[in-house]
Amino acid sequence: MDSNKCQKSTTEILEEFPNAKRDKLIPILQRIQDSHRYLSKDSIRTISRFLNLPITKVYGVASFYNQFCFEPLGEYEIKICRGTACHVTGSLKILKYILSELKINENETTNDGLFTIKIVSCAGACGLAPVISINEIFHSQITLENVKKIILNLKKKEMIYEE
Ligand code: FES
DSSP: OOTTTTOOOHHHHHTTSTTOOGGGHHHHHHHHHHHHSSOOHHHHHHHHHHHTOOHHHHHHHHHHSTTOOSSOOOSEEEEEEOSHHHHHTTHHHHHHHHHHHHTOOTTOBOTTSOEEEEEESOOSOGGGOSOEEETTEEEOSOOHHHHHHHHHHHHHHHHHHHO
């Protein structure tokens, strides 16, 4: 599946912010992160020129917030909550399964670019633990069986798109 088909370039996105000053840095970073799903070195450089800010400043601000990432995310960003409520209801088992099934470590993306795995400390839904999210859609009271099905279905879906 090619999610980048209609993606705007960094320069095109910056045209949405005419006369922007440095106070627009975070909205610009968010807009580019939302569109590209990460901040490339080229994007950082282009933003730096656009706002007349040093590259180190742009990078420094972006790296302060964990909403921004600097490597391309997989098509599916799976976040596994490892807070206390999720831990006691089985999130470690789920995490281990996903990492071993996808053969990656946390914060990594599979070679086919399909999955990125992240760990969060509390997703804010402890009463519904264990919780995972896939592209910001929450799956609560998730079981290992549910996870197996979800991963399998996502893989199948992608195979269909490739045909
Ligand atoms: S600990 Fe997982 S939602 Fe709070």
